[in-house]
Amino acid sequence: MIWKQTTLSGWGRSLWANMPVARPETMAALRSAILTDEPGGILPRGAGRSYGDAALNGAGRLVLTERLNRFLDFDPSTGRLVAEAGATFNDLLTTFLPRGWMAPVTPGTAFVTLGGALANDIHGKNHDRDGSFARHVVWFDLLAASGEVLRVDLENQPELFQATVGGLGLTGMVIALCLTLRQVPSAAFEVSEERASDLDGLMAGLVRARDFASHSVAWIDAFARGKSLGRGVVEAANLAPAGTVLSERRHRRLTLPIDLSPQVLSPLVVAAFNCAYYRRTPAGGRHRVVDAQSFLYPLDAIGDWNRLYGRRGFHQFQCAIPEAEAPRALRSLLEAIADARGASFLAVLKTLGGNGPGYLSFPLKGWTLALDFPVRPGTGELLAHLEAMTLDHGGRIYLAKDSVMAPASLPRMYPGLDLYRKVLHRVDPEGHWQSDIARRLALRGAP
Ligand SMILES: Cc1cc2nc3c(=O)[nH]c(=O)nc-3n(C[C@H](O)[C@H](O)[C@H](O)COP(=O)(O)OP(=O)(O)OC[C@H]3O[C@@H](n4cnc5c(N)ncnc54)[C@H](O)[C@@H]3O)c2cc1C
Incomplete structure (x- = not known):
């Protein structure tokens, strides 16, 4: 196996690591890559779309799944697809959407692997109705620390299933999975914006959307204060019936060739952008296909x-945030965020339908708020304050996005942590699978 010393970051580009990285293409190569005795352990990495250090292993090695991306089987009578873990939602979309099939749950970017989606038990804009990704996983094949491949499903190995979905790659490497796809009438969505x-008003709009839309999400102006605190735009959508004509076409894909200067996203610029973006939706709302x-x-x-966000x-x-606490909690969080004037224009609110099947699955019955913060003086203090408020309201932080959380917060946010650790100690007593987030948050517990 060829190992190449490589520097990689999380998607947020605030945490980096330099380590030997391999890109195996066959099972034999993969087995030889993972059976390493090097210190610091080994970690699977998908498309690197986790924001912090979930897909980094600076003290050890990384195995990329990008070449293990084949579709292995599809049964149109059940919708069951068997795919290697490195296949992405984009691969799935380009192959199956023209044939009338779609992933039942997808994150906000198609450039995520199915293995990465499983390991964070990701959720989409339809969590209320369809739950998280793992709910649609029939089984997966897990390459364990011993080199053995275990076929895992919820019925036969409930504990290993629950520790692996949302388990951040620490039970082993998922090499293939069986996912039930959804048959869809068209490749378009009818979207209403309000x-x-x-x-x-924003929360009421999202609650109303639960009744008539399969998908919903709200953009928030994180700079608005006073009476306008929390203003934004609610998008509610359903798949369009067959034959519906699009009212808009997708624009060509552009790529940002350089790191922008931090001034480009100064508070003044973002506040002005947010005002314009808010007004882009007509006061009476609009419909699009x-x-x-x-x-x-x-x-x-x-x-x-x-x-x-620059270098x-x-x-x-x-x-x-749990349902009952949400009105108070979201108000306090948004006040702190608006006062700090540190957020970017990417700020999103969604409803969540209930707990996911994993011991560390992020969703619960309630609401989720997500915002980007450029790294600046004071950002760390603000994030620590938001973390404390989240804890006070019985909420939790999403580990796929985190890069700064305190280890002491973890057991308070994730009540399934002890069960997760028990499985890790059973299936990987030597700590073969490791990561930067595992070390930072002591995910395995005290040594
Ligand atoms: C623009 C954007 C929008 C997003 N929107 C959402 C959203 O709406 N909802 C949501 O839930 N998330 C969202 N995310 C987060 C993203 O879905 C998760 O971080 C996801 O896990 C990334 O998958 P990846 O393939 O990039 O995996 P990576 O980030 O490379 O890895 C993530 C974790 O999975 C583990 N892993 C990867 N492959 C395997 C494998 N084969 N076997 C075992 N473990 C493995 C890694 O060790 C790591 O712990 C978004 C991210 C971006 C950048």
């Missing part, structure tokens, strides 16, 4: 958009 002038990519993956229209990168803060 402006809300404050937080109560757009292709699935434009609705599901709006940010994919700009390649390498993470370079927008120092950015952090994403994403929390989930």
Whole structure:
């Protein structure tokens, strides 16, 4: 196996690591790569779309799954697809959408691997109705530390299933999985957009959308204060019936060729952008029919958009807040964020339908707020404050996005942590699988 010393970051480009990296293409190569006794352990990495250090292993080695990306089997009578873990949602979309099939749950970018989606038990804009990714996984094949491949499903190995989905790659490497795809009438979404002038209006709009739309999401103006605190735009959408004509076409994909200067996203610029973006939706709302990519993956229209934040990168803060606490918690969080004037224009609110099947699955019944913060003086203090508020309201931070959380917060946010650790100690007592986030947050527990 060829190992190449490589420097990589999380998607936020605020945390980096330099380590030997391999890109195996066959099972034999993969087995020889993982059976290493080098210190610091080994970690699978998908497309590197986790923002912080979940897909980094600076003290050890990384195995990239990008060449293990074949579709192995598809049964149109059940919708069951068997794919290697390095296949991406984009691969799935280009192959299956023209044939009338789609992933039942997808994140906000198509450039995520199925293995990465499983390891973070990702959720989409339809979590209320369809739950998280793992709910649609029938089984997966897990390459364990011993070199053995285990076929895992919820019925027969419930604990290993629950520790692996959302388990951040620490139980082993998923090499293939069986996912139930959804048959769809078209490749388009009918989207309604509604402006809300404050937080109560925005939350009410998302609650209404639960009744008539399969997918919903709200953009928030994170600079608005006072009476306008929490204003934004609610998007609610359903798949369009067959034969519906698009009202808009996707723009050509642009790529950001350089790191932008931090001034480009200064608070003044972002506040002005937010005002214009809010007003772009007419006061009476609007309806559009757009292709699935434009609705599901709006940010994919700009390649390498993470370079927008300049060389120092950015952090994403994403929390989930239980239903009963949400009105108070979201108000306090948004007040702190607006006062700090440190967020970017990427700020999103969604509803969540309930707990995911993994011990460390992020979703719960309630709401999730996600915002990007360019790295600047004071950003660390603000994030620590938001973390403390999240804890006070019984919420949790999404580990796929985190790069700064304190280890002491982890057991308070994730009640399944002890069960997760028990499985790790059973299937990997030597700590063969390791990562930077595992060391930073003591995911395995005290040594
Ligand atoms: C623009 C953008 C929008 C996003 N929107 C959403 C969203 O709406 N909802 C959401 O839930 N998330 C969202 N995310 C986060 C993203 O879906 C997750 O971070 C996802 O896990 C990334 O997958 P990846 O293939 O890039 O995996 P990586 O980031 O490379 O790895 C993620 C974790 O998975 C593990 N892993 C990867 N492959 C395997 C494997 N084969 N076997 C075992 N473990 C493995 C890694 O060790 C790591 O711990 C978004 C990210 C971006 C950049």
